[in-house]
Amino acid sequence: MTTRNSINRLLTPKKSIPASLEIGAGATVAIGILVVWCALTYGGIIDENFLPAPGAVVEAFFKVVSNGMLFKHAKVSLTEIYVGFFLSSIIAIPVGIFMGSFRIVSAAIEPVVNFMRYLPVTSLIPLLILWIGIGIEEKIAVIFLGTFFQQIVLAADVSSRVPDDILNVSYTLGASKRQVVTRVLIPATLPGVMDTLRVTMGWAWTFLVVAELVASNSGLGYMILQAMRGLHPDRIFVGIFVIGFLGLATDLGFKWFTRALLPWTEVR
Amino acid sequence: MGSLSIDNVSLTFESRKAGKVVALNELSLEIPDKQFAVIVGPSGCGKSSLLDLIAGLRDTSGGYCRIDGDAIDRPGSDRGMVFQTYSLFPWLTVQRNIEFGPSINGVSKSQREERTAHYVHAVGLSGFENAYPSQLSGGMRQRVAIARALANNPEVLLMDEPFGALDSQTRSIMQQLLLEMWEQEHKTVLFVTHDIDEALYLGDVVYVMSARPGRIMDTITVDLDRPRDYEITTSADFIALKRRIMTSLHGEVEKTMTIM
Numbered sequence: 001m002t003t004r005n006s007i008n009r010l011l012t013p014k015k016s017i018p019a020s021l022e023i024g025a026g027a028t029v030a031i032g033i034l035v036v037w038c039a040l041t042y043g044g045i046i047d048e049n050f051l052p053a054p055g056a057v058v059e060a061f062f063k064v065v066s067n068g069m070l071f072k073h074a075k076v077s078l079t080e081i082y083v084g085f086f087l088s089s090i091i092a093i094p095v096g097i098f099m100g101s102f103r104i105v106s107a108a109i110e111p112v113v114n115f116m117r118y119l120p121v122t123s124l125i126p127l128l129i130l131w132i133g134i135g136i137e138e139k140i141a142v143i144f145l146g147t148f149f150q151q152i153v154l155a156a157d158v159s160s161r162v163p164d165d166i167l168n169v170s171y172t173l174g175a176s177k178r179q180v181v182t183r184v185l186i187p188a189t190l191p192g193v194m195d196t197l198r199v200t201m202g203w204a205w206t207f208l209v210v211a212e213l214v215a216s217n218s219g220l221g222y223m224i225l226q227a228m229r230g231l232h233p234d235r236i237f238v239g240i241f242v243i244g245f246l247g248l249a250t251d252l253g254f255k256w257f258t259r260a261l262l263p264w265t266e267v268r
Numbered sequence: 269m270g271s272l273s274i275d276n277v278s279l280t281f282e283s284r285k286a287g288k289v290v291a292l293n294e295l296s297l298e299i300p301d302k303q304f305a306v307i308v309g310p311s312g313c314g315k316s317s318l319l320d321l322i323a324g325l326r327d328t329s330g331g332y333c334r335i336d337g338d339a340i341d342r343p344g345s346d347r348g349m350v351f352q353t354y355s356l357f358p359w360l361t362v363q364r365n366i367e368f369g370p371s372i373n374g375v376s377k378s379q380r381e382e383r384t385a386h387y388v389h390a391v392g393l394s395g396f397e398n399a400y401p402s403q404l405s406g407g408m409r410q411r412v413a414i415a416r417a418l419a420n421n422p423e424v425l426l427m428d429e430p431f432g433a434l435d436s437q438t439r440s441i442m443q444q445l446l447l448e449m450w451e452q453e454h455k456t457v458l459f460v461t462h463d464i465d466e467a468l469y470l471g472d473v474v475y476v477m478s479a480r481p482g483r484i485m486d487t488i489t490v491d492l493d494r495p496r497d498y499e500i501t502t503s504a505d506f507i508a509l510k511r512r513i514m515t516s517l518h519g520e521v522e523k524t525m526t527i528m
Contacts (some may be wrong), residue, residue, distance in 0.1 A: 125332030165355035167327050169413075173369035173420050183372075187359045264359050264400040 052234035060234035076218040084143025090149045096155025121146035134215040146207035147200045158192030191265045194258045270423030270456035272299040277331035291317045293481035306459045308467040309477030313458045319426045348422030352429040354409040356401040363397040369420030387415035407438040425458040479523040
């Protein structure tokens with residue numbers, strides 16, 4: 001391939017490019033950001049109390065690891081998010097699947113669900129603090145309420161998109177209504193349900209951190225807040241990076257789990 | 269046994285755009301056991317709706333569909349169906365897709381496996397037992413759908429434009445395959461298409477259906493020798509029958525153009 005040809009390819013929408021170039025492009029941007037960060041901090045352009053140097057962030061990271069602070073707070077945050085998310089999912093996903101496929105269910109709950117899902121869960125935090133306090137239970141409640149109604153709507157959408165033909169063909173093969181639900185409708189929704197879980201998990205992280213920043217006595221959000229109060233921007237950065245990496249790890253976990261559980265789908 | 273009797277069947281429904289739609293108007297048909305019957309008609313004439321009624325997937329607005337004299341009021345495994353959209357279960361392998369009907373109907377594992385192996389071979393999919401539908405081409409998917417319908421041992425096979433989404437080479441291979449399987453199984457088939465060549469090539473009898481409201485305009489007995497091969501589509505007899513159907517459909521197609 002001539003140079004002209006390969007440049008032409010780069011500028012054509014949706015054309016694939018060589019893998020080496022793909023990795024190279026990603027690495028260049030990431031390293032570029034790091035270089036700019038180093039230049040700004042080590043070059044003395046920005047005050048270190050404002051933007052800590054990469055070295056200071058790494059140092060702060062080892063400090064919070066060695067004194068056990070990071071694990072303590074990360075454990076609290078992970079417990080809150082997984083318990084809240086799990087409780088929400090095991091109720092919302094089945095309800096959503098039925099809402100998408102049974103008119104009576106959607107007629108009954110759609111008005112309430114649509115009202116609740118446009119109600120930002122953050123506006124409920126003061127009320128929840130009043131009712132439940134600022135402990136782990138309140139965080140679980142925030143995550144539950146934040147994801148529950150979104151999951152119902154997304155799962156209902158997935159379920160309503162299951163093609164009529166595969167339900168009809170099941171009836172002609174002798175399946176009863178019950179078998180059509182358990183052996184056809186529910187399996188057909190699984191890829192969409194996994195997508196729903198992945199998307200709402202991302203939102204759950206946001207709700208968690210907001211809830212911890214508003215009022216709490218532990219968790220990664222609290223750790224960030226304490227670092228701000230003590231004027232430790234390096235520790236704020238540690239908190240942000242840890243949240244980012246935990247989110248990324250969860251997402252990769254979902255991808256892996258989907259591939260293992262649903263080998264017939266292609267994970268994007 | 270698998271004789272179908274369609275007795276004065278009407279179907280009307282409410283459409284948000286067009287108001288009350290009369291899809292079928294007092295339509296009657298008699299399809300004897302083991303016949304390969306084809307309905308050909310313009311799109312939107314209600315031929316697919318008629319199959320849905322026979323399959324028991326929807327209710328008539330008047331009249332009865334009967335199988336071996338019994339009125340049809342629900343779907344059942346005595347009437348297998350193949351759709352244009354293949355409608356395979358994407359989470360099941362080829363093997364499991366074909367086994368679906370027998371396993372629902374409580375056929376023993378060993379018998380099920382024997383039957384599946386037979387049909388996998390019959391439709392030419394040996395070696396693909398463990399593939400998922402997403403890994404197959406359109407023609408192969410439709411082979412699975414046919415095998416799945418037949419493995420359930422229905423009395424009647426209902427086929428709703430099954431080859432409509434395939435390219436023309438694949439379509440003629442699939443038509444040939446279907447004929448071979450029908451020669452062996454000798455089941456009653458009701459096949460719906462808008463392709464006149466396909467109708468004449470496959471059918472013992474071709475019913476020509478009018479534009480909405482659908483009714484039978486012409487019944488053509490296809491006296492071509494069996495087993496048939498594709499050469500027959502260029503014979504004088506074939507072309508004469510084709511001309512007859514084209515003439516009666518021509519006006520109907522124009523009618524649907526003005527309705528749409």
